[in-house]
Amino acid sequence: xxxxxxxxxxxxxxxxxxxxxxxxxxxxxxxxxxxxxxxxxxxxxxxxxxxxxxxxxxxxxxxxxxxxxxxxxxxxxxxxxxxxxxxxxxxxxxxxxxxxxxxxxxxxxxxxxxxxxxxxxxxxxxxxxxxxxxxxxxxxxxxxxxxxxxxxxxxxxxxxxxxxxxxxxxxxxx
Amino acid sequence: xxxxxxxxxxxxxxxxxxxxxxxxxxxxxxxxxxxxxxxxxxxxxxxxxxxxxxxxxxxxxxxxxxxxxxxxxxxxxxxxxxxxxxxxxxxxxxxxxxxxxxxxxxxxxxxxxxxxxxxxxxxxxxxxxxxxxxxxxxxxxxxxxxxxxxxxxxxxxxxxxxxxxxxxxxxxxxxxxxxxxxxxxxxxxxxxxxxxxxxxxxxxxxxxxxxxxxxxxxxxxxxxxxxxxxxxxxxxxxxxxxxxxxxxxxxxxxxxxxxxxxxxxxxxxxxxxxxxxxxxxxxxxxxxxxxxxxxxxxxxxxxxxxxxxxxxxxxxxxxxxxxxxxxxxxxxxxxxxxxxxxxxxxxxxxxxxxxxxxxxxxxxxxxxxxxxxxxxxxxxxxxxxxxxxxxxxxxxxxxxxxxxxxxxxxxxxxxxxxxxxxxxxxxxxxxxxxxxxxxxxxxxxxxxxxxxxxxxxxxxxxxxxxxxxxxxxxxxxxxxxxxxxxxxxxxxxxxxxxxxxxxxxxxxxxxxxxxxxxxxxxxxxxxxxxxxxxxxxxxxxxxxxxxxxxxxxxxxxxxxxxxxxxxxxxxxxxxxxxxxxxxxxxxxxxxxxxxxxxxxxxxxxxxxxxxxxxxxxxxx
Numbered sequence: 124x125x126x127x128x129x130x131x132x133x134x135x136x137x138x139x140x141x142x143x144x145x146x147x148x149x150x151x152x153x154x155x156x157x158x159x160x161x162x163x164x165x166x167x168x169x170x171x172x173x174x175x176x177x178x179x180x181x182x183x184x185x186x187x188x189x190x191x192x193x194x195x196x197x198x199x200x201x202x203x204x205x206x207x208x209x210x211x212x213x214x215x216x217x218x219x220x221x222x223x224x225x226x227x228x229x230x231x232x233x234x235x236x237x238x239x240x241x242x243x244x245x246x247x248x249x250x251x252x253x254x255x256x257x258x259x260x261x262x263x264x265x266x267x268x269x270x271x272x273x274x275x276x277x278x279x280x281x282x283x284x285x286x287x288x289x290x291x292x293x294x295x296x297x
Numbered sequence: 298x299x300x301x302x303x304x305x306x307x308x309x310x311x312x313x314x315x316x317x318x319x320x321x322x323x324x325x326x327x328x329x330x331x332x333x334x335x336x337x338x339x340x341x342x343x344x345x346x347x348x349x350x351x352x353x354x355x356x357x358x359x360x361x362x363x364x365x366x367x368x369x370x371x372x373x374x375x376x377x378x379x380x381x382x383x384x385x386x387x388x389x390x391x392x393x394x395x396x397x398x399x400x401x402x403x404x405x406x407x408x409x410x411x412x413x414x415x416x417x418x419x420x421x422x423x424x425x426x427x428x429x430x431x432x433x434x435x436x437x438x439x440x441x442x443x444x445x446x447x448x449x450x451x452x453x454x455x456x457x458x459x460x461x462x463x464x465x466x467x468x469x470x471x472x473x474x475x476x477x478x479x480x481x482x483x484x485x486x487x488x489x490x491x492x493x494x495x496x497x498x499x500x501x502x503x504x505x506x507x508x509x510x511x512x513x514x515x516x517x518x519x520x521x522x523x524x525x526x527x528x529x530x531x532x533x534x535x536x537x538x539x540x541x542x543x544x545x546x547x548x549x550x551x552x553x554x555x556x557x558x559x560x561x562x563x564x565x566x567x568x569x570x571x572x573x574x575x576x577x578x579x580x581x582x583x584x585x586x587x588x589x590x591x592x593x594x595x596x597x598x599x600x601x602x603x604x605x606x607x608x609x610x611x612x613x614x615x616x617x618x619x620x621x622x623x624x625x626x627x628x629x630x631x632x633x634x635x636x637x638x639x640x641x642x643x644x645x646x647x648x649x650x651x652x653x654x655x656x657x658x659x660x661x662x663x664x665x666x667x668x669x670x671x672x673x674x675x676x677x678x679x680x681x682x683x684x685x686x687x688x689x690x691x692x693x694x695x696x697x698x699x700x701x702x703x704x705x706x707x708x709x710x711x712x713x714x715x716x717x718x719x720x721x722x723x724x725x726x727x728x729x730x731x732x733x734x735x736x737x738x739x740x741x742x743x744x745x746x747x748x749x750x751x752x753x754x755x756x757x758x759x760x761x762x763x764x765x766x767x768x769x770x771x772x773x774x775x776x777x778x779x780x781x782x783x784x785x786x787x788x789x790x791x792x793x794x795x796x797x798x799x800x801x802x803x804x805x806x807x808x809x810x811x812x813x814x815x816x817x818x819x820x821x822x823x824x825x826x827x828x829x830x831x832x833x834x835x836x837x838x839x840x841x842x843x844x845x846x847x848x849x850x851x852x853x854x855x856x857x858x859x860x861x862x863x864x865x866x867x868x869x870x871x872x873x874x875x876x877x878x879x880x881x882x883x884x885x886x887x888x889x890x891x892x893x894x895x896x897x898x899x900x901x902x903x904x905x906x907x908x909x910x911x912x913x914x915x916x917x
Contacts (some may be wrong), residue, residue: 146909148521152688153908154901156717156778160448160477160678163840165890169901171777175719177905182714194639289621 124180126180126193134194136260138184147181188278191256200272209276221245221284228291236259238292249281316447318679319438320485320671323430323451323465325507325534326382327637328352329665330434331672332442333681337490338669341441343433349664354379354429363433373606375401375414375561380651381536382430384508385412385423387460396532398540401557425813427468435474441737448477450675452511452667454495456529456694458740459752459782466779471813473828477678479779481691482506484524485670486636488687490663491514491517498631499525499623503657504667505612506637508534512616514623514630520686525623526713527694528615533608535639537572541604542567542596543791546582549594561589575641593636602644609644610896614650622713633657636666685736690715693776697752700737704746709774712742723789728769730762734770738782755784761791817874833882837874843869844893851900859896866892 128133128144154160155172159166183189192202208216224241228234252274259271319332319341327349331340340348347365355367355378361886362370371378379402385393390404390412403415413420433449441444453465469476483502491500497517504511511529515522543564547555555563566584573580579597586592620627633649635657640646650656661669679683692713699707699722709720726735734757741749760768769789776782787794844867852860870885 129905142368148518148688149908150905151521151690152686153904155688155690157678157689157833159678161839163836163843163890165840165893165897166843169897171717171775172719173901174778175717175775177714178718200440 125197126178126183127197129177129180130184132184134197136187136191136257138190140185143181143184147177150177160190176289187256188254188275188282191260191275191278193266194260195272195275198268202272202275205219209273209280211273211277214277214280216286217248218280222287225284225287225291229294234295238288241288245281245285249278249285250279253276310849316679316681317442317444318448318672318675318681319435319442319446320450320480320668320673320675321434321452321467322482322485322668323383323427323453324352324507324667325381325536326352326772327507327664328430328434329668330438331665331668333672333676334437334442338672338676340665340668341437343437350430350434352380352382352430353761354382354426356414356418356421358417361429363429372558372562372565373849375557376403378874379414379416379421379426381508382423382426384532384536386427386464387423387458387462399560401561419893422813424464424467425471427465428471431468431472431474435472446474446476448679450478450480450671450678451476452480452482452485452671454504454531455483455511455513455524455527455691456509456531456781458531458565458695458750459780460750461531462780466781473832476779477675479781479841480671480674480798481511481513481524481527481688481780481789482667483511483527483636484515484522484689484691485667485908486634486661487513487515487517487522487670487676488673489666489670490632490634490658490687491522496631499625499629501616501620501633501653502636503612503629503633503640504529504636505639505645506534507639508536510534510612510615512612512619514619514625516712521688521690523690524692524715525625526767527692528619528622529694530611530615532566533611534637535642537608538571538601538605538639538642539564539567541608542571542601545596545600545604546570546584546594550584550592554804556587570596571601571642575643598643605642605644609648612645613648615824616649616652627653631657634666635659636663638664652801691778691780693718693780695740695750696742697776697782698739698741698749698776700739700746706739706741706744706746706749710776716776716780717778719773721771721773724770724772725766726763726768727765729765731765731768732760732762733758734760736772736784738774738784751784753784757786759793760788761793763790829875829880830882833879834874834887837870837882840889841870841874844889847896847900851896851903854899854903855896863889863892863896 130143130150132138132143138269151174154170155179156167156170156174159170169272195202221241221244224237228237256271256274256278259274261268262268300579319330322329329340331338341349342348345465350364351368353364353367353368355362355374358378367378371380374564389410390406391410393400393412394404398431405413405415405420407413407422411422413422414426435446435449449469451465451469453462456463466476466479483504486502486504487500497519499514499516502511502513504513509529509531510533511527513527514525516525546563546567561758563584566582570580570582574596577598579595582594582596584592630653633653633655635646640663646657674689676682677687693710693716694712696708696712697710698708701707709722710718726734735754736757737746737754738752739749740747740752743749757770760770767790770786772784772786772791774782774784832833848863855863866889870882870889873885
């Protein structure tokens with residue numbers, strides 16, 4: 124399923140998210156199960172399936188990492204079930220440093236500035252990766268797409284790290 | 298104003314006919330029923346003018362009492378008088394007994410560990426008790442509105458898991474009531490408020506009821522209510538405040554073990570004190586023992602607030618998480634809405650106001666707002682307002698996952714994903730010739746299976762015997778708009794559809810439901826076969842009406858042969874629907890479904906295209 128087609132967008136990494144949300148609502152109005160509450164079982168089932176597809180399409184296009192993954196999949200580069208890991212040593216060193224910082228949070232007397240600092244570093248690095256990703260996806264060259272796949276992998280690492288930071292933050296409040 | 302009503306050809310019922318539908322708030326402490334009449338939404342009162350019905354059911358040897366009457370006997374007959382049954386829905390007996398509370402009931406366990414109440418009428422399960430609460434509400438609605446209900450919307454806490462939702466739906470099924478939708482309570486409240494104020498933006502609904510706590514963050518935009526995130530605790534509510542106060546009094550009076558009667562009496566007194574402390578700064582609690590002696594103790598507002606402080610703090614923690622999941626800050630929240638009787642507690646109000654930084658809305662009675670929202674939704678779903686642009690986009694409150702090696706959870710659908718949702722996951726066999734595979738579905742956020750709630754176990758059978766790793770099984774998890782899960786599976790290389798037996802861990806099996814249905818029929822001196830026939834006849838009429846309208850509108854999508862085949866199947870259904878063979882009707886519906894599958898699919902695709910018609914293909 125090409126989600127760009129479903130939402131009538133040309134496949135591109137930069138998309139108008141407000142327009143995406145508007146089209147999502149229009150599609151929902153057409154197929155949502157609540158429009159078929161009084162209809163036959165067949166129609167209800169069909170509506171649930173189509174709505175699920177539209178929901179998935181929206182989530183995919185809305186999220187930069189998933190959008191990039193979807194674009195790459197449409198170009199024949201499937202990242203969804205892969206086990207390839209990032210081999211960039213510098214990147215891995217940085218990851219380890221950040222992970223150590225995460226562990227320090229729970230021992231810290233004043234954790235708030237540490238948390239805020241990490242959020243900022245993460246955001247800055249993610250923005251950098253995303254910018255590079257956008258440029259690589261715009262390219263016509265297959266070699267660039269493979270590099271784009273590497274950026275996606277790194278962004279996934281960052282998303283995990285980000286989750287762990289919010290979890291550490293939660294633990295402070297509980 | 299149309300002077301002439303033109304009916305669509307082939308539509309039997311007058312299209313402008315008002316259909317009867319109600320919204321039911323099936324609460325932990327109180328339940329309500331509401332409906333839309335001549336454009337006005339209101340809760341319905343009983344013959345004595347009382348709107349709410351205490352969610353209390355008493356089983357005596359020869360009768361079932363519900364509501365106020367049952368409440369009268371609560372202290373004298375705690376064994377047979379079930380209060381707060383909602384807290385037992387979808388839970389295992391082990392779950393309940395491992396909690397901090399003690400109960401006055403005598404429990405038994407069903408085959409799969411569900412709690413059964415041992416009463417003067419034998420054992421009853423939470424679904425049956427809930428059905429008894431629904432029964433008088435449905436009767437009240439049918440008497441007031443003067444006809445049979447075409448459908449109901451029942452509200453559930455947003456944080457209810459699959460088993461709890463299924464149990465609620467099963468309770469309605471026992472009464473033979475058609476459930477148009479299970480609606481999340483905070484979403485219902487948002488509808489009641491949102492349609493009222495016509496505001497647009499982000500709103501937070503803080504719902505603290507008798508037994509459950511929910512926080513939902515929604516975005517309102519041109520009739521679309523989009524739930525961004527939801528959180529909470531399906532076992533935290535005003536009941537817990539009562540129990541804390543009960544324990545406090547028990548300690549103050551140095552009462553050792555309590556008899557069930559005295560325990561219930563003390564609980565009722567604790568509740569009275571809690572309610573009085575909403576207005577007063579101190580209240581005198583008293584209890585008369587069986588020997589006639591009178592115990593007294595003064596409880597101050599500060600005492601009470603110290604007792605409940607940690608619970609209230611827990612709810613604020615959930616608010617913080619929900620905001621973060623929604624990706625909005627407290628400043629961006631336009632309004633906060635309070636729902637549920639426990640939001641009358643001053644400390645709760647203060648804390649919510651402090652956290653969101655604005656005074657919460659309470660203009661609609663917090664006890665009625667959920668039922669009113671449900672009634673508005675029921676009116677639309679049943680088809681009374683075809684022009685309505687209201688649309689609810691809800692989310693799944695807890696992540697769904699499956700057990701993998703080592704007791705770990707692999708997430709399949711993460712929490713706060715908009716529903717309906719479908720996710721496919723691929724699995725492979727690990728032994729040569731393996732023909733079956735067992736799965737365990739859990740719901741929760743933790744990484745270990747042991748820390749999540751077990752939802753269902755199922756076994757895939759009929760996998761073609763192949764070498765290890767050669768069979769690829771694609772399992773699709775689908776969650777519908779009610780938040781209910783269904784699972785289908787297929788072996789990819791052969792296309793063999795594997796059969797699945799889903800055994801709900803904390804729900805009722807199909808056999809148990811069929812048995813209960815039979816039981817309830819005997820009570821009503823009704824005939825199960827007659828009801829099944831009537832249900833199939835209604836479905837047949839629905840299928841024919843819907844198809845006639847579809848053919849009238851989009852008949853040109855079919856070629857002559859396709860049309861002929863559909864017409865023949867329709868004629869067959871019309872014939873058997875007029876007779877009394879239930880199986881024949883079911884088969885004729887299935888045959889017609891098969892004939893129209895492609896037509897229906899084409900029409901759905903057409904409406905998707907039509908929805909974005911006129912929009913340019915380009916994004917920028």
